[in-house]
Amino acid sequence: MQPTLKHSRQREAIIDFLKTRKDHPTADIVYSNLREQLPNISLGTVYRNLSLLSDRGEILRISCDGKADHFDGFTHPHYHFSCKECGGVSDIEMDLSDLIYDKVSDNFDGQITEHTLLFAGLCPDCLSTNNDL
Amino acid sequence: MQPTLKHSRQREAIIDFLKTRKDHPTADIVYSNLREQLPNISLGTVYRNLSLLSDRGEILRISCDGKADHFDGFTHPHYHFSCKECGGVSDIEMDLSDLIYDKVSDNFDGQITEHTLLFAGLCPDCLSTNNDL
DNA sequence: TAATAAAACGATAATAGTTATTATTTTTAA
DNA sequence: TTAAAAATAATAACTATTATCGTTTTATTA
Numbered sequence: 001m002q003p004t005l006k007h008s009r010q011r012e013a014i015i016d017f018l019k020t021r022k023d024h025p026t027a028d029i030v031y032s033n034l035r036e037q038l039p040n041i042s043l044g045t046v047y048r049n050l051s052l053l054s055d056r057g058e059i060l061r062i063s064c065d066g067k068a069d070h071f072d073g074f075t076h077p078h079y080h081f082s083c084k085e086c087g088g089v090s091d092i093e094m095d096l097s098d099l100i101y102d103k104v105s106d107n108f109d110g111q112i113t114e115h116t117l118l119f120a121g122l123c124p125d126c127l128s129t130n131n132d133l
Numbered sequence: 134m135q136p137t138l139k140h141s142r143q144r145e146a147i148i149d150f151l152k153t154r155k156d157h158p159t160a161d162i163v164y165s166n167l168r169e170q171l172p173n174i175s176l177g178t179v180y181r182n183l184s185l186l187s188d189r190g191e192i193l194r195i196s197c198d199g200k201a202d203h204f205d206g207f208t209h210p211h212y213h214f215s216c217k218e219c220g221g222v223s224d225i226e227m228d229l230s231d232l233i234y235d236k237v238s239d240n241f242d243g244q245i246t247e248h249t250l251l252f253a254g255l256c257p258d259c260l261s262t263n264n265d266l
Numbered sequence: 267t268a269a270t271a272a273a274a275c276g277a278t279a280a281t282a283g284t285t286a287t288t289a290t291t292t293t294t295a296a
Numbered sequence: 297t298t299a300a301a302a303a304t305a306a307t308a309a310c311t312a313t314t315a316t317c318g319t320t321t322t323a324t325t326a
Contacts, residue, residue: 005273008275008322027312042276043313044315045275045276048314064196068311094239096232100250109257110214110256111254114253116250121245121246122243122244136301137302138302142292143304176305177286180283181303181304182303184284184285201283201284
């Protein structure tokens with residue numbers, strides 16, 4: 001059994017902060033923003049709670065290419081896009097699940113409980129900047 | 134312009150080794166295996182070449198959840214599966230590209246040049262072991 | 267409300283994975 | 297066969313993350 005959660009101001013602040021952001025901040029960014037309201041919060045606390053919350057499915061962890069993980073406070077089914085130019089991570093709202101699960105069940109004998117689909121390329125901003133050159 | 138490649142015994146050994154493996158080894162595993170034939174090879178050389186080769190598209194880098202990256206010597210279109218029980222990474226051979234690109238182009242204005250789709254759950258072995266309990 | 271146990275904390279040390287530095291060696295082409 | 301470019305081994309440095317530990321906070325119960 002996992003231990004019962006006790007309320008903590010720090011954890012609540014982390015969840016609240018993530019809910020205000022659509023840009024999927026890293027642990028470090030969460031930390032430096034929260035220090036404004038909670039000057040004594042520790043980076044370890046941020047990491048601990050981000051892991052705890054994503055393990056419990058309350059937030060999403062997005063891992064791209066060896067760099068720092070990003071976190072998403074919104075857990076409805078959607079996908080992510082990581083721009084190769086600016087490094088930003090943004091949302092792509094669409095529903096592929098049925099399509100993907102139908103197809104993969106024909107091709108794999110194990111049990112698939114989740115999938116991560118990450119797109120990469122140039123975001124609209126960087127695309128237009130590049131075209132201007 | 135990127136520098137012209139010069140042949141190196143170490144890089145060739147890395148490519149050859151990856152071609153013999155279907156289990157997507159990490160840099161560390163590549164290193165310890167290659168030391169049998171090249172006792173003086175350095176871990177830095179392994180990392181440098183794995184990055185160089187994946188940047189050039191000759192091998193694939195597979196990033197899952199903060200742990201060490203895995204590398205795949207086969208670059209034809211296929212997807213990966215990471216078992217939550219044993220941590221192994223294996224292949225799923227299927228073609229979703231058209232399906233995915235068609236759908237995503239309706240939902241995103243940037244330019245998508247690649248996508249990474251990683252499945253997770255229980256591999257056939259761990260699934261049958263779990264059922265036996 | 268005071269005592270207590272569990273959970274969470276902050277500070278910081280430690281670790282894993284990876285990248286950078288540098289002096290030396292290897293490769294390639296003139 | 298020499299010279300420039302690239303690659304190497306060894307190792308230091310770095311980044312992201314996790315672990316440790318003594319203290320504080322939270323929730324429960326006497």
